[in-house]
């Protein structure tokens with residue numbers, strides 16, 4: 614049970630918020646759990662909530678680290694909500710994309726130590742969130758992670774690509790993005806997409822153990838180093854946010870892209886029958 618006793622502080626109402634934040638003020642570690650069953654797909658509301666939660670944690674001087682996780686068993690996040698991109702309006706698409714940009718800028722640019730506890734599938738936008746953390750621990754077994762956009766007939770935006778480049782290097786990114794590759798945890802470990810693979814029950818304890826190492830480093834020195842490593846990629850988006858949002862809305866509105874998304878949604882539904 615979360616948030617029931619001191620020193621925990623909740624930023625969201627348990628069982629209500631789609632982004633649940635439990636702040637342990639004794640350790641300075643916040644746990645942020647995505648909570649949008651069935652698959653934590655990221656719609657406008659969730660992305661807005663996530664962006665606000667990240668902003669609040671960054672401003673909270675008692676907070677030194679954040680664990681990004683899921684409240685939904687078997688899923689980290691299924692990525693962007695495809696229904697936000699299918700038969701939507703240009704205005705909604707722009708608002709949706711701005712919320713994604715802001716949440717990502719908050720996460721990738723966070724001063725906190727950020728760790729992803731990947732206890733389930735993590736395609737596309739889910740993989741972006743995980744890659745944007747400082748460290749990733751993934752559950753072994755049937756779960757998959759990767760940027761699969763091309764399989765939907767869409768293209769990973771330049772900043773998704775930049776984050777992947779910074780994580781696994783040019784050659785692996787080129788293959789991963791063209792093929793829309795999805796990796797098992799062991800495959801992801803072998804290319805450096807995740808840092809550690811452990812049995813499901815050990816993901817959280819492993820994250821907590823790793824956090825101890827990171828929190829031994831003085832914050833100021835670590836933050837200056839992190840900022841220096843990530844600034845170029847962050848600035849590339851910051852300098853063209855509106856152009857990027859407009860480009861997304863135009864691209865997603867194309868007939869050919871809408872046909873591909875429609876076919877992909879149908880294939881997801883067909884898998885179940």
Ligand SMILES: CCCCCCCC/C=C/C=C/CC(=O)SCCNC(=O)CCNC(=O)[C@H](O)C(C)(C)COP(=O)(O)OP(=O)(O)OC[C@H]1O[C@@H](n2cnc3c(N)ncnc32)[C@H](O)[C@@H]1OP(=O)(O)O
Pocket residue numbers: 651652654687690691692693694695696734736737738739761762765767768769770771860861864865881882885
């Ligand atoms: C030239 C440069 C141009 C650049 C311009 C920009 C281009 C645009 C960029 C867009 C970038 C997008 C990034 C994304 O994140 S796209 C989303 C990609 N996500 C996926 O492909 C995941 C699809 N889902 C799955 O593979 C599975 O659902 C899985 C996550 C493995 C979980 O499987 P399972 O547990 O078996 O659950 P179900 O498949 O039964 O799903 C349950 C219901 O949820 C619906 N669902 C699943 N994923 C999504 C999603 N991402 N969005 C919305 N809805 C989703 C699924 O259809 C089921 O619905 P229902 O119960 O009604 O049938």
